[in-house]
Amino acid sequence: MEYYQMTGFMGQPDPCAPLTDPFPNPKRASLFLDFDGTLVDIADRPDGIAIPDRVPSLLDRAMERLDGRVALVSGRSVEALENFLPGFEGTLIGTHGAEMRQGGEHVTLSDYDTDTVRRLTRLVNDFARLRPEFLVEPKPSGVVLHFRQAEAQSALALRFMESLAMAADGFRLQPALMAYEIKPEDVGKDIALARLLEDQAFDGTTPIFAGDDLTDEPALQLVLDRGGTAVKIGQAETVAPVRLPKPADLLDRLEEWLA
Structure with missing residues (x-):
């Protein structure tokens, strides 16, 4: 779900x-x-x-x-x-x-922290290299993990992205259709x-x-x-x-x- x-x-x-x-x-x-x-x-x-x-x-x-x-x-x-x-x-x-x-x-x-964006993007890319069924989309102020090709793994995507967002001050998890994005809170x-x-x-x-x-x-x-x-x-x-x-x-x- x-x-x-x-x-x-x-x-x-x-x-x-x-x-x-x-x-x-x-x-x-x-x-x-x-x-x-x-x-x-x-x-x-x-x-x-x-x-x-x-x-x-x-x-x-x-x-x-x-x-x-x-x-x-x-x-x-x-x-x-x-x-x-x-x-x-x-x-x-x-x-x-x-x-x-x-x-x-x-x-x-x-006014988001670009260093945090770079770290988040690196971590999500590392995750996707282990799980190639996911697709990473870097953005200027955040990063997206798409699971359109792996709908059965949506809970895994959620747990991973939610844990990253909780550890990133000033950022939050944004659910989307077949994707989870981490972006600035404001x-x-x-x-x-x-x-x-x-x-x-x-x-x-x-x-x-x-x-x-x-x-x-x-x-x-x-x-x-x-x-x-x-x-x-x-x-x-x-x-x-x-x-x-x-x-x-x-x-x-x-x-x-x-x-």
């Missing part, structure tokens, strides 16, 4: 309800999108995703209609997002909110979004956020608290009142909205 099931975050999947609530008028909206599992389908490996042909043009149209009020909010690094979407000129919030690119400027949003997509919504360009707008993972739930709640629209992709339990089955359905809905 995985961590999010044991702690009650996710139970039996509910059928996906259609998105019936209208999105706000683009003239007064801001759009925030997770990446993996939201804009693109989840792959077996982080480097194995495929970008649908319509995603870059759809993001360009959103930037035009919303006067630039579009941000990708991802667990991936800003550098990785730039590599996948080199033409996107909007805001990038990476590594769950530890870093951001806005207006071409790269900034760090968390990092979260909701924290980064709250900061961005204070920016002059975004202030006073009605936020929309779409995400698929447990890591997106705090940001979905933040958007609801701000009177916005929260959209869950997939069947996991969520605070979002509306949901869509898969990324392609979100792309369809966005194309409708931006037409």
Whole structure:
């Protein structure tokens, strides 16, 4: 049993309800999108995703209609997002909110201990060399252990990553879909979004956020608290009142909205 099931975050999947609530008028909206599992389908490996042909043009149209009020909010690094979407000129919030690119400027949003990150990454890499069924994903502010290829070993992954996180001051364990991540305590997509919504360009707008993972739930709640629209992709339990089955359905809905 995985961590999010044991702690009650996710139970039996509910059928996906259609998105019936209208999105706000683009003239007064801001759009925030997770990446993996939201804009693109989840792959077996982080480097194995495929970008649908319509995603870059759809993001360009959103930037035009919303006067630039579009941000990708991802667990991936800003550098990785730039590599996948080199033409996107909007805001990038990476590594769950530890870093951001806005207006071409790269900034760090968390004062984490880089030495601790290096030690954690080394230890997780050593573990994965002993257990090659696991996949390690280093990040600027932490490290992820994926068990998508070893679901039966999820408890082992949890015990190992939990013990490392407990011994690392200033860091915590973040459960995700088929993965466990260790990241700084003061990092979260909701924290980064709250900061961005204070920016002059975004202030006073009605936020929309779409995400698929447990890591997106705090940001979905933040958007609801701000009177916005929260959209869950997939069947996991969520605070979002509306949901869509898969990324392609979100792309369809966005194309409708931006037409």
